[in-house]
Structures are given as C-alpha cells and as structure tokens.
Amino acid sequence: MTLTLTLRTAPTVPLEADVLSPDRLSGVSALEAAKLTVVHGNQRADLGEFFQVGGAADGELHLTGDLAQVKQIGTGMARGRIVVHGSVGMHLGAGMTGGEIVVEGDAGDWVGPEMSGGRIVVKGNAGHMLGSARRGSQIGVRGGEIVVFGNAGNEVGNGMRRGLIAIGGDAGDFAGVNMLAGTIVVLGRLAWRAGAGMRRGSIISMHPAELLPTFSYACDYAPEFLRVCLRHVRGLGLTIADSHVNGRYQRWCGDGIELNRGEVLILDSAGTASRS
Amino acid sequence: MLVRGVLIEDTFAEAFTMRVARLVITGGTPRWAREAGLKLTGFATSVIGCKCEAGIERELSETETPDGRPGVSVLFLTMDKESLPQQLISRIGQTVLTCPTTACFDGLPDGPDRLPVGKALRVFGDGFQGSKVIGGKRYWRVPVMEGEFLVEETFGMQKGVGGGNFLILARDADAALAAAEAAVDAMANHPGVVLPFPGGVVRSGSKVGSKRYKKMVATTNDAFCPTLRALTESQLPEGVNSVLEIVLDGTDAPAIAAAMRLGIDAACRPGVQAITAGNYGGKLGPHHFHLRRIMGGESQAA
Numbered sequence: 001m002t003l004t005l006t007l008r009t010a011p012t013v014p015l016e017a018d019v020l021s022p023d024r025l026s027g028v029s030a031l032e033a034a035k036l037t038v039v040h041g042n043q044r045a046d047l048g049e050f051f052q053v054g055g056a057a058d059g060e061l062h063l064t065g066d067l068a069q070v071k072q073i074g075t076g077m078a079r080g081r082i083v084v085h086g087s088v089g090m091h092l093g094a095g096m097t098g099g100e101i102v103v104e105g106d107a108g109d110w111v112g113p114e115m116s117g118g119r120i121v122v123k124g125n126a127g128h129m130l131g132s133a134r135r136g137s138q139i140g141v142r143g144g145e146i147v148v149f150g151n152a153g154n155e156v157g158n159g160m161r162r163g164l165i166a167i168g169g170d171a172g173d174f175a176g177v178n179m180l181a182g183t184i185v186v187l188g189r190l191a192w193r194a195g196a197g198m199r200r201g202s203i204i205s206m207h208p209a210e211l212l213p214t215f216s217y218a219c220d221y222a223p224e225f226l227r228v229c230l231r232h233v234r235g236l237g238l239t240i241a242d243s244h245v246n247g248r249y250q251r252w253c254g255d256g257i258e259l260n261r262g263e264v265l266i267l268d269s270a271g272t273a274s275r276s
Numbered sequence: 277m278l279v280r281g282v283l284i285e286d287t288f289a290e291a292f293t294m295r296v297a298r299l300v301i302t303g304g305t306p307r308w309a310r311e312a313g314l315k316l317t318g319f320a321t322s323v324i325g326c327k328c329e330a331g332i333e334r335e336l337s338e339t340e341t342p343d344g345r346p347g348v349s350v351l352f353l354t355m356d357k358e359s360l361p362q363q364l365i366s367r368i369g370q371t372v373l374t375c376p377t378t379a380c381f382d383g384l385p386d387g388p389d390r391l392p393v394g395k396a397l398r399v400f401g402d403g404f405q406g407s408k409v410i411g412g413k414r415y416w417r418v419p420v421m422e423g424e425f426l427v428e429e430t431f432g433m434q435k436g437v438g439g440g441n442f443l444i445l446a447r448d449a450d451a452a453l454a455a456a457e458a459a460v461d462a463m464a465n466h467p468g469v470v471l472p473f474p475g476g477v478v479r480s481g482s483k484v485g486s487k488r489y490k491k492m493v494a495t496t497n498d499a500f501c502p503t504l505r506a507l508t509e510s511q512l513p514e515g516v517n518s519v520l521e522i523v524l525d526g527t528d529a530p531a532i533a534a535a536m537r538l539g540i541d542a543a544c545r546p547g548v549q550a551i552t553a554g555n556y557g558g559k560l561g562p563h564h565f566h567l568r569r570i571m572g573g574e575s576q577a578a
Contacts, residue, residue: 143409162409183408200406224379224426225408225417227343232411245344259405 002058003033004053007065007086013041015050016088020071022080022099025057033057062091063088068108074101077118090127093120096144109153116142121237125150128172133159141182147236154191155186160201166233174248176203179262183231187240190264197256198262204229206267208246215254221269224246243269277568280327282544282551284567287421287440289536291563292557294323294353295360296436296527297391301372302347304334312378313348315371320352321473322523324482324494328363329438329525331355331470342390343426349383351470353438353525360433361391369397373418375492379426382413387432387456394427423554437563440524440532443481444481444543449518451547453477456520462542468531469524478521481554497554516549529563 003025010155016039019025021197025033034048051063059080063073071089074082076095089106094110097117107128112120113134128146132155133140151169158174160182170188179198190209204226227245234240249265277284301316313332319380320330329352336347352367372380380394398405398416406417407429414429426507446452460476463469471477481500498504499511499521512519523538526532530536541550553567567577 164410183410202408219423221423223411223417224343224424225415226424227345228415229408229410231342231344235411 001055002060002062003028003030003053004055004064005047005053005062007050008052008068009050009197011040011050011069013069015040016072017047017070017071018065018075018094019047019062020073020082021075021077022059022082023076023078025061026080028057030056031053036053036066045079047062051187059201066105068106068233071108074099074120077101086091087124093118098121100180106150106236107148112141112144112146114140114142115144115146117133117144119145119147119161119236122148122150126152126167128153128155128157129158129166130167131163132157133178139180139238147233147238149238151188156186157201159197164229166236166238168238176201176262180204181228185229187238187244189252194225195254195262195264197258197260200261202222202263202265203267204249208265209266211252211264212255213251213254215259215264216256218251218253218263220248220250222246223265226265245265277571279303279541279544279571282548283375284540284571285552287377287553288555289390289439289553289566290556290558290561291437291439291441291529291532291559291567292355293563294329294355294436294438294525295357295433296351296353296384296525297354297360297364297387297431297433298379299350299352299364299368299431300336300341300347300383301350302336302341302345302379304345304377306346308362308375308377309345309347310335311394312372312375313350315375317350317352317470317472318371319476319482320367320492321478322437323353323355324383327354327359328367329370329470329472331472331476331525333467333470334465336339343379345379346404349525350390350512351436351525353436353472355438357389357433361393361396361451364391364431365396368393369400372424373397373420373427375398376422380428382428382431384432384434385413390430392429394429397427398429434459436525436527437529437532439561440536440563441521441554441567442536442540442567443519443521443542443554444548445500445512445550445552446518446520446548447515451545452518452520455543455545455548456522457550458545459522459539459543462538463522463524463535466531466535466538468527468576470526471503471522474522474523476522478523481519481521496499511552513549521554527567532563533565533570536565536567537573540567540571 064085068172074093090108106124154172156175166185179201317330335351341347344532418425481497482494486495498508
C-alpha cells in the first residue's frame, strides 16, 4: 500500500515540503506523516494542514493536486518512487541520489539541482535551470537522468558534470552553459548560446541551431554512441524517430573560450548550422 | 546404446572450468560485424597453443544489439582470470578497433567480475577520447580516421566450461567429415556454446604430454590414429578408418550438454560406426559429460 497525499488547502505562499520523500517517510504512518513539519512562507506548519494523508509508506508516494506552490519535493531522495498527479513547484528532487520521481503535469524552476543519481520524469513542461548547479556552485548534475516531455526554460544543465537530460520539446537560452560533461538531448529547438562556456559534454539537437562563434565545425558523421543514447532515451518514453537514430550529425566543437572539448551535434537533415 | 545404428559408447567427455567473456560486436552491415568476429576469434582454437579459445556464438539481429545494428556474439575463454583481460585487450585492439563500422559491447552484464577492457583501449585515443554514461554503463568513444570506435568500459567475466567433446568414428574420411559437418550445423547458434576449431571440427585430437619429447605438453592422440593401429595401443574398433573430434566451450555445463545432444544425434548417420569422447579418467576436469546420459535426455553433466 502506498502513502497518498492529496492537497486540500492550497498554500497561499510557497510551501517548503522536503519531508515529501520516500526516505523521510519510511516506516511512518499516515497519522505520523500528517504531523511532520513543513514551512509555509516563514511559518512552520503541519503537513496535515495542507494534505489529506492516507495509506502507509512502502517506498512509494503518490501526491495529488496542483502543487505548483509546493517546493523541494523529493529533496535528497535516495530510493523509492514519487508520483505526482499534477504540477509541482521549484527544487524538485534537489540533490537526489536515487529513486524515481514522475510528474504528470508541469514542474517549476530548478528541477533536480545538483542531483547525482536516480531519475526525474516530467510529463509536461519544466521551468528554468533544469538540472543545474545552484548559484555560486561550479558543478551541477553529477549523475542520473532527467526527462522532460515538453519544453524547458533557460540554462538547462548549467555546470552539468555527468548524466543525461532529455527534452522532448524546446530548450531555452544557454542550454549546457558551463557544462563540464554529460549529455543533453533536445528533440525540439535549441535557443541562443547553447553550450556557452562548456568544457566537455554533448548537446544534441534535432533542429538547426545558431551557435556561438567560438564553436568550430569538425565533420558530418554518424556518432555510434548516439545510437545507443537515443535508443535509451526512446526507452524512457520520448518519441525518437528512426531518422534520429540512423542520421548523420554535424559535429561542432567548443567552447573555444574554454577547453574546447565539448560538442554540439546537429542532425544533418535539419539543415546547416549557422553561427551568431 | 544405438542411435540409428551408431554405437554411443559408455564413456564421458571430461571438461574444465575456464573463465569466459561474451562480446557483442556490431557493424554497419552483417558482413562487417562478421569480419570483426572472425578476425577476433582467429587463432583461438586451444589454450595449449593460443592461450585462449574463442568462437562466434551466433549472429544477432538488429533487435538484439545495444545499438540496433546487426552483430555477432562471441565467447572468449581462458584458463585463468588474469589472462582473459590481456587477451581481450590485445585482440579487440587489433581486430575490432581496426575494423570499419564496428562497435564492441559487453554480453555478460551480470558477470560477477568486471574486466576493464574498454578502459584500457581508450588510450589509443591519445587523450582525445571521451566517455559517455548511458543507462548506467560507461562507454568510450575513441576517435579513429573513419569516425569513432565505441567500446564499453568493462566486460563481464564468469566461470565457463571448456573442453566438452565427442569423437566421430567412421568407416572413412568422407563419412567422418559429413557427420562432423552435420553435427556442427546442428549445434550452430546454440546459446552459450562455441566450437573453437576450424569449422568446429578437429582432426588432430591430442593426448597430454609425449611418449618421446619431454617438452611437448600435447601430442597426437595415437590411440585414435587409424594409421597407427598396428603400432600403438589403438582404441579404434575394426572398420574405423577416420576419426574427427568436435570440441565445445561454453558458458555453463547444461548449455554444452544440450548442444552435445544435438550434435551427436546429427552425427549418427550412415558411415559412422561409433561416437565416443575424450577424457583423462575423470581425474582432471570437474565436468563430466556422459554420452549415454546426454542422449537419454539428461541435460546436466555429471
């Protein structure tokens, strides 16, 4: 039996609910869970003031309602599963190391900041700073996977060190900014200044992209690893056409102002990349 | 026991515990996957002279490989843990890395030991190589003149079985060869089994040591050489003028036993007088494949 929490009182200001994690709720009864502390604005409150709690914790957590004002769900999560039947607020899965979070709706800014393992799946859109480093930090995502079926905002994968971010729709400006390694797949369109300051890592685009002048064209080829990667992404639920898997890609190396070991791969049939 | 008039002798094949790895090699076309597999498993018939034994297990369709391309799976065996990674690194580096369009993946993801094969091969990239972690596995991208060579960082290793065998005793060389070919065809693509010798067949079965040359670790199995019938303690029944051997290596004893059953059954054809097997009295190898038990339907080696 899973622990179910249904929003009954919508918070008027952001509600910090880092207790909503399978780790924190392990072995906790519904009654005990309702008495756990959350922070509503600058006031402490009981979780039960906002959620109707039922069932029993068995490693899986089901949250229902419009949780766009609920922050920090799944913080530090190491195992188990959270399913959100609705949308969620900022800092979803912050620093998570394992387990899975599935959001049926949209997610706010800062999904999976500095996560190092596990998987976050957002069926709708995600805000800015998806899978990014926190402000002042050099290193972002260190591992794990983030899948967004819709669009994502600016600075996807800022400072990303390892792992996979796959976006079914478009990505905003500065995708992969300051990226250290890892892989970002964008099935929609890449906005401006993708890969700015990247040292290593891969940004893959299925559409033409306007790259910074500090990126240099290398060749057209069919990267073997991309076949494995895209088939994996397909297994995660995103729609990957055979033409994506079998296609040829332009390889652009950058960022020239950094180590220049990063790459932007652009599906060749999408047309010639251009520099801004 | 008779199978279609062929005597199945009451004896057993004696096999050894080895270390095995399974490689999945893919290519742009089946041809290039096969080319790499053939080169990789070349000169890998017997640990006596080659230090390893290997063979193509079966061809793989696009739906069976990590990258969705056609491929082959290869089993690779050595006698000890230490030499398997050495053999894999040198052979993959010379035969798969060099082969157009190919990539090399681990086929034993649950193998208890992990061999850092790709991790060693990556240095061919001279610092330009890069890695990717996809689905929890790390791959190395090694830049080559054609484009990139992709190899998984580690390969699984587990205990396997080497030296399963049976001998086809026939009235002449043509009948022995036809029976051997039928046996190999019947065992082709059997999961978990490879036949490391040319075409799966051995004409020069050996015995341990030498009667004359002290330094030789293996010499001709004179007891089964028809030309020596009058000169040695022959084990050949009257009327047998040619013997061929099938050697089987595999991931486990049940797989070898199952393949032996198919192969022996196929080999029981006109011109074949008996099927027997090679052993050392049961004192050396822990795996004993009793021919009559296998042909009676028992899958487990004794």
